[in-house]
Amino acid sequence: xxxxxxxxxxxxxxxxxxxxxxxxxxxxxxxxxxxxxxxxxxxxxxxxxxxxxxxxxxxxxxxxxxxxxxxxxxxxxxxxxxxxxxxxxxxxxxxxxxxxxxxxxxxxxxxxxxxxxxxxxxxxxxxxxxxxxxxxxxxxxxxxxxxxxxxxxxxxxxxxxxxxxxxxxxxxxxxxxxxxxxxxxxxxxxxxxxxxxxxxxxxxxxxxxxxxxxxxxxxxxxxxxxxxxxxxxx
Amino acid sequence: xxxxxxxxxxxxxxxxxxxxxxxxxxxxxxxxxxxxxxxxxxxxxxxxxxxxxxxxxxxxxxxxxxxxxxxxxxxxxxxxxxxxxxxxxxxxxxxxxxxxxxxxxxxxxxxxxxxxxxxxxxxxxxxxxxxxxxxxxxxxxxxxxxxxxxxxxxxxxxxxxxxxxxxxxxxxxxxxxxxxxxxxxxxxxxxxxxxxxxxxxxxxxxxxxxxxxxxxxxxxxxxxxxxxxxxxxxxxxxxxxxxxxxxxxxxxxxxxxxxxxxxxxxxxxxxxxxxxxxxxxxx
Numbered sequence: 001x002x003x004x005x006x007x008x009x010x011x012x013x014x015x016x017x018x019x020x021x022x023x024x025x026x027x028x029x030x031x032x033x034x035x036x037x038x039x040x041x042x043x044x045x046x047x048x049x050x051x052x053x054x055x056x057x058x059x060x061x062x063x064x065x066x067x068x069x070x071x072x073x074x075x076x077x078x079x080x081x082x083x084x085x086x087x088x089x090x091x092x093x094x095x096x097x098x099x100x101x102x103x104x105x106x107x108x109x110x111x112x113x114x115x116x117x118x119x120x121x122x123x124x125x126x127x128x129x130x131x132x133x134x135x136x137x138x139x140x141x142x143x144x145x146x147x148x149x150x151x152x153x154x155x156x157x158x159x160x161x162x163x164x165x166x167x168x169x170x171x172x173x174x175x176x177x178x179x180x181x182x183x184x185x186x187x188x189x190x191x192x193x194x195x196x197x198x199x200x201x202x203x204x205x206x207x208x209x210x211x212x213x214x215x216x217x218x219x220x221x222x223x224x225x226x227x228x229x230x231x232x233x234x
Numbered sequence: 235x236x237x238x239x240x241x242x243x244x245x246x247x248x249x250x251x252x253x254x255x256x257x258x259x260x261x262x263x264x265x266x267x268x269x270x271x272x273x274x275x276x277x278x279x280x281x282x283x284x285x286x287x288x289x290x291x292x293x294x295x296x297x298x299x300x301x302x303x304x305x306x307x308x309x310x311x312x313x314x315x316x317x318x319x320x321x322x323x324x325x326x327x328x329x330x331x332x333x334x335x336x337x338x339x340x341x342x343x344x345x346x347x348x349x350x351x352x353x354x355x356x357x358x359x360x361x362x363x364x365x366x367x368x369x370x371x372x373x374x375x376x377x378x379x380x381x382x383x384x385x386x387x388x389x390x391x392x393x394x395x396x397x398x399x400x401x402x403x404x405x406x407x408x409x410x411x412x413x414x415x416x417x418x419x420x421x422x423x424x425x426x427x428x429x430x431x432x433x434x435x436x437x438x439x440x441x442x443x444x445x446x447x448x449x450x451x452x453x454x455x456x457x458x459x460x461x462x463x464x465x466x467x468x469x470x471x472x473x474x475x476x477x478x479x480x481x482x483x484x485x486x487x488x489x490x491x492x493x494x495x496x497x498x499x500x501x502x503x504x505x506x507x508x509x510x511x512x513x514x515x516x517x
Contacts, residue, residue: 051411077413089408091401101394102401106413151413 002029002064004155004186005050005081010059012042012049012210019045019054021210027155027188032181034189034197034218037207038232043190044086045210047159050076051083064154077106080154084161086190088144090132097128099143103150110152111183117146120176138169145176155186162193174199194228206231237366239483245372245441247479248379252434253452254459254471255386256427262403262466263416263423264314267322269329271431272453273336278302278432279439279448280344283351291354291440298436299429306428310421333449341446351439375437382430383472390468399423403466458497462504463512470513 005027012020019042027033037043048054050061052071061068063079076083082103091099100114118125121142127135132143141161148156158177162170170193177200181187191197197204198220206214206228214231218224257271268274282291282298289297313332317325352358357371390396402409402416410416434452442448459478463470481500485493504511 053407072415072417073407073410074413074415077411082413083411085408085411089405089411091405091408093404094397094401098397098401102397102409102412102414105398105409147412 003027003062004029004064005188006060006062007046007050008060008062010049010061011057012045013055013057014045018057019210020049022059023207023211025205025212027186029154030181030184030186032187032189032200032202034191034201034204035207036191036194036197036204036228036231039192041207042210043207044159046207047083047085047157047190050081050157076157077151077153080106080108080151081157082148082151082153082155083157084141084144084148084159086159086163088137088140090135090140090143092131092133094132095129096124096132096135096143099132099147100124100150103147104152106151108152112149112152114150117149120149120179121146138165138172141165141169141173142176145173149180149185153185155188156180157188157190159190160192161189162191162196170196192232194225194232197228198225204228204231236484236487237364238368239487240480241363241366241368241372241483243479243481243483244476245375245479246482247476248376248383249434249438250452250455250459250475250479251379251472252382252430252437254456254463254475255382255468256430256434257456257460258463258466258468258471259386259399259423259430260314260427261460262468263399263406263420264310264318265466266314266317266325267329268314269326269453270332270336271427271456272449273333273340274302274305274428274431275435275438275452276340276444276446276449277305277336278435279351279444280340280349280435281432282436282439283344283349283444286351286439291351291436295433295436299432302432302435303425303429306425307421309428310424314424315417315420337446337449344444344446346446349444351444353440369441371440375441378433378437382433386468387472395419395422455497458501461511462501464510467511467513470511473512 003026007025009022009024010020035043045054049056050071051073056071061071063076063081066079068075100117123139124143124146135143162173174196177187189201198218201218204216204218205212253275257268260266260268278298281301282294285294285297317328353371357374359370360367361370361373390400398409398414398419402419406416455478459471459474463474478497481496482493485496
């Protein structure tokens with residue numbers, strides 16, 4: 001299978017602070033990978049480095065077959081890799097529908113269109129012409145996921161997508177993530193909610209101190225859940 | 235007397251709309267307060283003057299904004315892009331320095347004397363407006379200003395790139411994460427904004443004399459408009475430009491001794507009432 005994203009021994013920095021240390025990971029077409037770890041281990045910095053928001057030192061990033069020497073936020077989307085960012089980052093001065101249309105900025109054709117997103121999240125159609133930031137937290141997360149799907153991506157990076165959401169919304173999102181993955185879109189799920197990880201991911205990478213320290217198959221059982229939770233215990 | 239002053243206020247207001255659209259767009263996307271915008275207006279007027287001298291006014295009307303657009307793109311690449319995350323004082327100093335460089339360039343190329351550009355023959359006649367004869371050219375200026383305001387509004391509201399500009403003016407990083415090359419977008423918008431400054435310069439040339447100090451007069455009013463309208467807001471700038479034009483027109487009739495102060499009195503009053511301006515958000 002093609003590697004959609006390959007990160008090879010990267011080091012990343014915020015100013016002088018050295019956050020990622022020789023971190024490597026790979027996500028292949030159709031895979032469902034979870035990147036787990038405690039707060040502050042550098043999970044979001046991985047995303048920020050891919051987007052050029054954290055300074056890349058040594059190491060190599062490849063989007064499909066292209067080496068990305070100078071990451072920029074738009075390059076990932078242009079290589080069919082989109083991010084659902086932590087905190088959702090809905091554009092405040094755009095309506096719900098405009099936020100969705102913005103997600104199709106690359107113009108890549110595929111199954112996901114505004115009507116398809118509305119079928120997936122009917123509430124977004126009801127609120128189509130209200131400002132995106134007027135939605136509830138759960139609805140904003142649906143909008144962020146819908147916006148990412150509008151790019152018809154090969155890989156979606158989901159950065160803590162269930163943070164602060166009610167369990168019922170988390171259940172809905174887990175179903176949606178599985179449905180999206182079933183249609184062939186690869187997922188890199190960055191999460192601390194291990195019950196979501198066992199429901200969605202097939203493989204995990206555990207981080208500590210800016211590096212991947214463990215990896216394996218996700219065991220969808222009570223013992224598997226306990227094993228994963230051990231990686232995020234303080 | 236009042237009719238002709240109101241008409242002139244309308245003309246000046248529409249000229250400010252063309253001028254301030256660029257200023258508001260550039261601030262909206264780059265967060266750069268461009269003190270050199272007035273000198274770009276002046277440069278556009280002088281380029282228009284030279285083109286008109288070798289061809290005619292109508293050619294100048296297209297060539298000067300096109301040249302200014304190219305200057306704007308270069309300015310964004312090697313200036314504003316580097317300034318966008320710098321502290322405001324640095325931005326002020328650099329753009330003010332640019333203003334001085336452009337003024338000196340204009341003096342070197344075109345001299346210090348006042349120049350004038352003839353009104354194009356096609357619009358060199360008078361029109362009866364409510365019993366007052368007004369120059370047709372100035373009606374043409376109003377048409378240009380209205381077309382710019384309408385065109386920009388429709389472009390921002392309904393076009394794909396207009397959507398990108400609106401999104402990037404609020405959150406450039408998230409917009410870029412959707413695949414929009416915001417650096418290229420900003421270069422295009424600064425080019426457009428600079429072209430509009432050039433267009434305002436060419437359009438104003440037949441009824442305002444060209445001089446190396448012409449930028450100072452208009453840039454102060456432009457900043458008043460942009461601040462009153464709400465920094466970065468195009469709709470706010472449109473309203474503020476018309477209000478300012480009218481206040482100056484009425485002030486010239488009823489408070490001639492204080493008319494110079496009126497824009498600033500207006501600005502203070504509106505900022506007390508609405509600290510973020512007509513359409514700005516208080517962030």
